[in-house]
Amino acid sequence: MDIFRKLTWFFKEQKAMYIRGLLALMMTAFLNMIPPFLIGYTVNQIVAHSLTPMKLALILLGVGAEAVTLYAFRYIWAVHIWGGATYLERKLRQRLYMHFMHMDTKFYQTYRTGDLMTRATNDLIQIRQVAGMGILTLVDSLTTGTVTIITMAFVVDWRLTLVAILPFPLLAVMSIKLGHRMHNAFGDQQRAFSKLSDKVQESLSGMKAIKTLGQEAQDIEDFNAHNKALMQAYKKVEFVGALYDPLTTMIIVLAYVATIIYGGWLVLHQQINIGQLVSFIAYLSMLIWPMFAIGQLFNIIERGNASYDRVMNILDNETHIKEAENPVMLPAQGDLHFAIKQFQYPDDAEIALQDIDVTIKAGHTLGIVGQVGAGKTSLLKLLLRQYDNYEGVITLNGEDIRQFPQDTYLRSIGYVPQEGFLFSTSIKENIRFARPDASDEQVHAAAQKAAFHDDIMNMPDGYETEVGEHGISLSGGQRQRLAIARALLINPEILILDDSLSAVDARTEAAILAVLKRDRANKTTIISAHRMSSVMNAENIIVFDHGQIKERGTHADLLAKNGWYAMIYQQQQHGMDATIQGGEA
């Protein structure tokens, strides 16, 4: 019952809806008592030959009018109670979504996409069940159950009632027990199914590898093992599912047996008449649903409660990236200065960055090179305010970047990662993602700067081409250029290319870099790369090693130093890693 208390806020909010629904529901329970009574009454009249046309007409009018009224009440409660539950679902879904929108990197490291999806789908359904089915069964079982039993006792006989309803609690017990078993069996089935699904997914993505090695038969064998495991899980589900009806039949029959023997005895001893017995049997069948539902109610509450806690758990997470209390109102532009003493990722003992001191003059380009894991991306993450927990300060225009409102600050940055996420919509919508009101001309101009326009024009649908999920229909180089165009469209004060030219061929890379040089004369650019050709024209190049700056200077300075940079540069020039020609992955 805890869950109903937790959902009080919602029921209060939708008070009018629920009150109307529940009143209609209770009216239904009361009105339901009338037909069996009238049927029993008529039977008695028939048996006693005392039925007159007048009496019959009144009875029929009563039953008919009552049926029509019940229709109205049934419609009202169904629409209000089921409908009310959808408000809860919508509300929680929106809250979850907005929460996802605002959470930080740490949150997304803690929860995997699948977990979050489950919260927004299965858990919401379980909670909706509480507000719909849960409320319905709670109120209906109590009213219908009580009203029916009282009616039986008063209209027929209280002793018979007492005896006949003895088996009914068994129904509730059965419904709880089977509900549990079903839930477990179904969970097993879901797990088997998702394992199978993972298996198929992997084989399909690796189809070329499987064909290359000629391992089709072995792959099918492995698939069959998963498929068979699923079959075993199905068996269990089918078995438990097939128990519901027979067990219900067996429990109800106990009540009928009691009614036949004791009810029959009462009739024979003229304690009740035959019409009352007919009414009694009709009432008895009305008790099946409420008792069964009480059992279900326990399961709904249990699952709903767990789901609600899980959802709240997610919503209780707070982002570590906070808006400054008194944000500075300066424009986010100008010289950029890193003065970082030390940075560690949360829950990680290793030092990711240490003693970084770099200044980029407005309009200049900073090149960052170094091995994988040397700290290039970590530095950019701090600049992007994905983490705020570092010792030291990064200033823009002389102000700590954490003091800017995020809206001003982040909007002035265009960040292009190596694998920039693309949305499964058209190329045009992807380019103008950050500026949905951009005109076609502006979109085309941005694509031109990213050396992507010609590619697009060669596609049958041009800018309307759908990029597919994760941009699957584009090549790696096209995806990178699309992401660059997307960042260029907002003409950012700071442009960050984080290894985002890796899949672009050398000629195109040169073209893009030339455009950047020309168009971004007053704006800052940061380029992180593996190929020295990407950074060699930068005003300042820093070489990272184990989180520290090992070398710095211009291309010429660094060559003169004859350190790591010079070594890699020579290697690349001498062809061990010559620039990629003509090929896009």
Add this chain to the structure above:
Amino acid sequence: MAKEQSIWAEKLTFKDQVKVIRGLLPFAKPYKWYFFSAIVAIGVVSAINVLLPRILQEFMNKYLGHLDTKFQVLIIFAAVYFGVSLLKAVFQFLQEYLYGLGGAYAEVNTREQLYRHIHTLGMRYFDQNPAGSILSRVTNDTQALFEVWRLFMLVLMGTFGLVASYYAMFVTNAKIALALLIFLPFLFGAVFYYQRVSSKVYGGMREKLSQLNAKIAESINGINVIQQFRQEMRMGKDFAVTNDEYQMARIRMIKTESLLLNPLMNLFNGLGIVIILGMFGWHSMDAAVAAGTVYAFISYLNNFFAPMSEIMQELALFQDGSVAGVRVLRILENQELAPAQVAHPHGEITQGKIEFKNVTFSYDGVHPILKNLSFTALPGQTIALVGHTGSGKSSTINALMRFYDFQEGQILIDDQDIREYPIAEIRKKLGLVLQESFMFYGDVSSNIRMFNQDITDEQVKAAAEFVQASRFIEELPKKYAEPVIEHGATFSAGEKQLLNFARTIVTNPKILVLDEATANIDTETEVTIQKALAKMRNNRTTIAIAHRLSTIEDANLILVLDQGEVIERGTHAELLALNGKYKEMYDLQGKEV
């Protein structure tokens, strides 16, 4: 790639639905006895449902009317009632369990056949269809199909019950039963109207729900981009629109159901009681009517209307299942099979000589991608293919690996036509190193050995040592047993490439086919990889696609491809001297660094 059409957008005619069922029936056939037994059980349960009220009717009419009825009679009736109910329970269980099992077996069987069929399809199929959509055919669609199969049982049960209870009413009192037919037109009207409205409303609702979930998933995956460009509020507003639309669709569905399902059936039931009471009552004024008869008749009426809402609801879901069926059938009917070998393939590849003789190859039968390609690679030689994207480099490999069939000319290996070798021999002796190194869930050693259990642990180790992958493997906490998660996410691109090499080399192929990696690998790993490649090529015939000309300077023969034709051929030195396209490409690469 066209955006996949939503399952809810497709509309099927009745004829299509029949075709789907007929197409899929063979997969359910091996389990027919489950279904037949279940249907018999359904019949028994329906009969018992008619019998039970009849027992009470007898009891009331014949015995309760007489005060001298003995107590034993009550016990006997109770015992009979109990016994018959027990029988009903047993058959209820059989009906549901057997039908459920049959459906599950049929589903699992269909899925297996589908998967087997998919493996017979050629690479073309996988190049043209996104893995995601094939995946949902194999998993979700087969499931949806047989969920509908199960719904079929509910409809069957309902129909049996309907017929049985009407029959019982008819036998009890034909006149009243006939009078009740007055509901028939209304009932049909409700069913028809509900089907029409619900298929639309329900389809719209499901469509919105899948949009919602797709939006959530995509937003989570793209959260960095959304946050970096400060689009949270806009995305939130977009989402709210779909969220509201979904809720509205859901409420429409609730209203439709409340209007036409349970409440309406209850109304019919209530009005039916009016007719029954009216007619019995009228009749009783000049003749005797027994109490038990009235009771039994009203019970039958209940049995008649009770399954109606359920049947109507299930019928509405039928559409989904048939759409899923159409999609499954489409794959099963797909005949883009993998290229076939001759009827009695034979022979063994021992030397590794490769000869292309005037090979012409086209993907669509209209535009040739390779035109009259000819070259010879003697055992142990390295032949390099260079050229821009679309020049035909990958197509040459696709033809050589038998991923696609070529149309004209011949490919000879050891002077025998490639189509005359068993495909297994080709797979065994031609080692293709793929550009993207795909990792499978498992551990390091299973990724080298793959599914081939004949390969010993020693061989796995030897292969890893040979390509120098052993160096990083030995540093892993569990070495060769180190788990590999999806897509090998814990390994760097370079490490994956080395494992990929080991996977190829462990089968000891005679011929090496290299689709050169362009992956973004840091420079130091790059050196290791180049060294490993050089070692692998030793003593093997090698066909290499090269993006970086520097890596193939020592090839015995370099073919420069342009639009499917060889425009220049020769050694590195010869080609430079030629001062043509190759020289141009070489100079451009040199200048970049």
